[in-house]
Amino acid sequence: MTSNEGGVAREDINWRKDLISQLRERNRSQTNCFADLISLHNRLFESANTLRNTNMQLTIANETLRREVANGSIGIGGNPDLEARLLKQAEELAMLHKRKGEHTQQIVDLNNKLQEITKELQAKEISLAESSEANANLRLEITKCLGREKETESINQMLKDEHQALQLAFASLEEKLRKTQEENRQLIERLIKYKARDAEKMNEENDNFLRKRQAKMQKELEDAARDTRPVSPDRLSLKEVAGLPTAVPTKVSVTFVR
Template sequence: MASGETGVQHHSGEDMRWKKDIISQLRERNRSQTYCFHDLISLHNRLFESANTLRGENIQLSITNEKLYREIAVGSPGAGSNIEARLLAQAEELATLHRRRGEHTQQIVDLNNKLQFFQKELQSKVASLEECMELNNTLRADISKCIMREKELENVNQTIKDEHQALQLAFASLEEKLRKAQEENRQLVERLIKYKAKDADKMNEENDNFLKKRQAKMQKELEDAARDTRPVSPDRLSVKEGIVGLPTAVPTNVSIKFNAHDGEVNAVRWSPVDKILATGGADRKVKLWDISKGAFECKGMLVGSNAGVMSVDFDTTGTLILGASNDFASRVWTVSDLRLRRRIRG
């Protein structure tokens, strides 16, 4: 409210200032335009006064002349020469007065011409003044419109300022919320990283324990096998060969050797329907291999495990593969591409 009153006072002060400027300019122009006529009017008045004075003197001289003529008609002869001298003097003075009157008349005519010229110039000045006044009125109307427009713009500007302040407050509030959310997110990420690290440590510990138990079991089986020195009878060997198909001799050569995984191979399983071998390794993958042609060929790769695959198995149809890993989860993959299966069979 104070800013609005200050703006009104400011505008009223500017209005009074330009009004005073216009009034002072008009007074200066009036003084400059009437100053040239001031001497003319004074001279004209003096000439009229002189003409009136001369006219009075002329009347008095005429009266005196009449008196002299009467005295001549009535008077003595000795006074005639004196009267004639006086008449001549009066006639000369009258001629001088007529000459001066003519000069004054000519001056009056010249002054009247000058006065007409100055009147015409004054009329042109008056017309110019009227045009200037009209222009001044137009400019005043424009100034009034501009002042109204300025007030409207000030109101709009004040509204925009208020909205800007409100937006700044809202922006500051949102920034504070964003900062809090980022801080909470950072804390949650740190907690998640800690939990993941704990899970990874726990998983590594379980893997180490599993490997240790497996190595201990294998060590124990090897020790038991090393301590078993009982001879094998021919009857028992033939019976075992007939039942389980054991070879009559221990193999000494490797048929096929290949690197199945990037790391340890934890599990292998034959498919019940095809000569397909499934392997699971520490690289979290299950791979399918075709070794029917005396060489190894990778026929597929199953991914999705979050830890090393420790066990794999097929169903009885050979279309489903089960895998168990150290991420506390078991996964089933479907071999649904029959064309792939036919190629594997072929």
């Protein structure tokens, strides 16, 4: 079982426990308030049954006495105790009838009230069923939201990992760029050094060439000075004129600037 399925199972168990707790709380709250009424109703039924039995016994006793009086076996006029008993029983019978009527009315009122309470209880049960259904729908929606949240967290973590990987790749490329730039700088410095060496070498070769040329010209002048034959300007050839020394250079002619 995955962590997501385990979370859903725990949510389902918690939902069931919560619903059972709500039902028990409802039964407790809606039953306790009627406990006294139900107890009174039961006591009234028991009292009515007792009164009914007592009334039945008194009625039987009264009827027995009447039959005895009617048969002449007992004389009423000559027995004051019997008259008192009959009167007392008649009063008790009237009181029992009165109490029976009161109890009957109380029972009717209690039944009416019980019917009203039953209707209210049914309405509350319907409302509780609707609330339970709405609660179940909300919990299902919460479960879906939790699933979407976990999916979003997974996508977010994947994006974070990709971002971290891109950062590492960027850092690696940046390090490569830095190394490449450093190598390029070193290559440029080496190239500049090579060019400076070439320039120095070329300047040295130029200096050597100029010195050799100057020495040659000096030798030619000395040879010309030793030659005592007059030389007319007409005999001076263009080649000889071109070979005459000119101004000696005082600075390098070629250099490389870094």
